[in-house]
Amino acid sequence: MKRTHLPLNGLRVLDAAARHLSFTRAADELAVTPAAVGQQIRALEDTLGVVLFRRTTKGLELTPEAEAGLAALRAGFLQFEEAVRAMQAGQSSKSLTIAAPRDLTEKWLMPRLAEIAREDPELRFVLIAADEAIDFTEANLDLAIRWGEGPGEHEGEALESDGMVTVAKPGGRGETPIGWPGCVAEDGTALVKVGDAGLALDAAAEGLGRATVPELLARADIAAGRVAVVGDPNPSRLGYWLVAPLPQWRQKKVKALVEALAEA
Numbered sequence: 674m675k676r677t678h679l680p681l682n683g684l685r686v687l688d689a690a691a692r693h694l695s696f697t698r699a700a701d702e703l704a705v706t707p708a709a710v711g712q713q714i715r716a717l718e719d720t721l722g723v724v725l726f727r728r729t730t731k732g733l734e735l736t737p738e739a740e741a742g743l744a745a746l747r748a749g750f751l752q753f754e755e756a757v758r759a760m761q762a763g764q765s766s767k768s769l770t771i772a773a774p775r776d777l778t779e780k781w782l783m784p785r786l787a788e789i790a791r792e793d794p795e796l797r798f799v800l801i802a803a804d805e806a807i808d809f810t811e812a813n814l815d816l817a818i819r820w821g822e823g824p825g826e827h828e829g830e831a832l833e834s835d836g837m838v839t840v841a842k843p844g845g846r847g848e849t850p851i852g853w854p855g856c857v858a859e860d861g862t863a864l865v866k867v868g869d870a871g872l873a874l875d876a877a878a879e880g881l882g883r884a885t886v887p888e889l890l891a892r893a894d895i896a897a898g899r900v901a902v903v904g905d906p907n908p909s910r911l912g913y914w915l916v917a918p919l920p921q922w923r924q925k926k927v928k929a930l931v932e933a934l935a936e937a
Contacts, residue, residue, distance in 0.1 A: 776871020
């Protein structure tokens with residue numbers, strides 16, 4: 674069924690004017706001029722085809738037509754307020770759904786979320802593996818982390834890192850490159866080829882060769898001495914980005930999470 678176009682601004686002015694029985698006091702409440710209130714009421718009367726107010730020697734009076742609709746109108750505004758509160762409830766929700774590459778989730782994201790959750794034990798996280806394209810409409814996501822040159826079509830903030838690093842088992846020879854899709858050193862001589870940078874990092878830690886991986890991904894393993902850096906980091910045009918469509922990006926809970934992850 675086609676919905677009737679509702680003159681909501683005029684109805685809001687009608688409610689205020691009916692409560693005060695004064696265009697001047699209604700104007701004060703709505704932060705407009707009395708003339709603007711009068712214009713809205715006249716426009717509403719033209720739209721509805723009825724007279725809503727009459728001026729008498731005692732002041733402003735409602736017509737029977739206006740009185741007939743006021744109770745339903747005010748109930749409707751209360752329903753609007755309930756709808757707005759329901760829609761805003763997600764702003765205060767402590768649950769966040771995050772999509773990220775599997776290896777980044779294991780090596781970097783989960784430890785960071787654990788730190789964040791210690792500061793606010795009410796937080797709840799739903800983690801989704803997303804190594805390919807991220808579809809916010811299907812997954813009901815709040816935030817995603819993607820590997821690329823920028824945020825793409827979404828809003829985004831880059832996670833700081835030193836680009837790419839080559840790592841190997843401490844004390845190991847690490848002469849043979851470990852291959853993974855997108856690896857800058859994959860040249861056909863790899864002893865081991867794996868599915869992602871996280872597995873390449875693990876293979877390097879086991880002494881199967883050297884792996885060139887994102888520094889952010891390897892940061893914890895380097896700090897723990899599980900792998901050692903071979904040579905200097907290499908700047909990369911690619912990096913990890915926190916991304917979300919503008920509506921999600923504006924949410925307070927998403928802003929707080931982005932800030933916490935970007936500082937980690």
